[in-house]
Amino acid sequence: MSARVEMRGLRVSFPSPRGPVEVVRGVSLDLGAEKLGIVGESGSGKSLTARAILKLLPAAAHIRAERLRFDDIDVLTAGERQMRAIRGRRAGLILQDPKYALNPVMTAGAQIAEAWRAHHRGRRRQAMEAAVELLAQVRIRDPARVAGLYPHELSGGMGQRVMIAMMLAPDPELLIADEPTSALDATVQAEILRLIDDLVSRRGMGLILISHDLPLVSHFCDRVMVMYAGRVVEELRAADLAAARHPYTRGLLDCMPSLLHPKPRLPVLARDAAWNE
Amino acid sequence: MTEPMIEVEDLRVRFGTSEVVKGVSFAVPRGASFGMVGESGSGKSTILRALAGLNPNWSGRLRLAGMALGPRRDRAFFRRCQMVFQDPYGSLHPRQTIDRQLSEPLLIHGIDGIDARILRALAEVGLPDVVRFRYPHQLSGGQRQRVAIARALIAGPEVLLLDEPTSALDVSVQAEVLNLLADLQQSRGLTYVMVTHNLAVVSHLCETVGVMQGGEMVERLSAADLRAGRTRHPHTAELRALSTELEEAPA
Ligand SMILES: Nc1ncnc2c1ncn2[C@@H]1O[C@H](COP(=O)(O)OP(=O)(O)O)[C@@H](O)[C@H]1O
Ligand SMILES: Nc1ncnc2c1ncn2[C@@H]1O[C@H](COP(=O)(O)OP(=O)(O)O)[C@@H](O)[C@H]1O
Ligand SMILES: [Mg+2]
């Protein structure tokens, strides 16, 4: 099951002494039960775009759009209560650093159980059983033991798995993963992404995967949106990445060192003012 | 034959009762680059910190240009050997201007001509003069890493120890920093020891690579062999497979 996300002409701005500064400038996207990647350099507006769907923006942010819907809910006019029914229930957000998402004084199991109870009716005991089952699903080896650990007792990779289990607990329809593995090393990163990929496919959920690593995103998504300075400069099927046409997308691909195709010197990105238009 | 710039022999480091570096040996010729890859927790940074004199609790033999290094280092050592960290935000003082942070190593080593040296250092890492009187938070991540490199270089060291110097940067900025490191090595004949978890990055900058697993250097091989898949240890092959899988993904 997946909810349709419809976004038309999203604009996000922040006040500044010289007037409002627009940092997301007319972004549109449509999403069903598929995996969408958003790539671009830091500051290009990836996080704000995705978080706008959950209305999880900084207090100072001003948001406008021609249309912004999560399934049957008009996000633009929805109240805080309606949004809370989406966040953490129908849509989950996985962040780079589990430190900020996990409650430091609650065990992993208790947090997952609480998330589970947000959507399922069930007793505490049943919720705890579901939590252990979810920990097993995110491939934690000794789930019953880990359920009793506090966040500070978890390694980076384990903390990330716990956060994923917590986000999956209420059977969400959409998962937003914002740089979920940037803080992890290559082996753990690959495992976590495969895990997200597998769970999303199996449950027929929608996924938005945000990263600055273009090849990585293409590997795990069906479609990729490339953002530059608050706008989408190119959108392509992940399989067509090699055929990307926009000079910015090409630039991002070319400037990466490669293990298989050595480059004597790395091409640097020559930015073109026209990309801002 | 001239002696290696850096020699590490049977290096062991323990924290409490656990040994996290278990007898590692390697040598780096003058002007060469040696890279260390491996999963987090495998001991890469710990080796670098022992070399840099940031952790005195090690055993084994460390030599810089043939001279044995003790657990504590004198000023002359830091003049020759400097370290650059992953997070330039963490390694720069948040409430000091760039000018002050670049002057400090010069004052410590009693080097004069401070003004000219700061301007030259900024130019060398591709930063405009105006950066000089800014604070770290007023710079971008890439600019901060350039400042950290400028500061490491300002007293004219021969060796740079680089711990994930580009891991926190966008790929576009990573390219600029890697080019900068290559240029500096050319122009100054620097010797590098670089830690990273990115095999493409390490084989771009380093001729020789050491693969760490659980505190041991399980394989040393040339970047060319790593690229070509001529690996001997299964862990090297595993790390290589992860990296090539992504590179080949969309094709
Ligand atoms: N609270 C805020 N106040 C002012 N500007 C902000 C705030 N949050 C984000 N921005 C700006 O919005 C832009 C886009 O931010 P973001 O969506 O987080 O980028 P990304 O996720 O692509 O790195 C950035 O340039 C950032 O500086
Ligand atoms: N100051 C310290 N005290 C205790 N243990 C440490 C300390 N620094 C590192 N370790 C441990 O040593 C091992 C190697 O760490 P590190 O060298 O940082 O790995 P890497 O750089 O390869 O990720 C890890 O298990 C880490 O937890
Ligand atoms: Mg972001």
Ligand SMILES: [Mg+2]
């Ligand atoms: Mg490290």
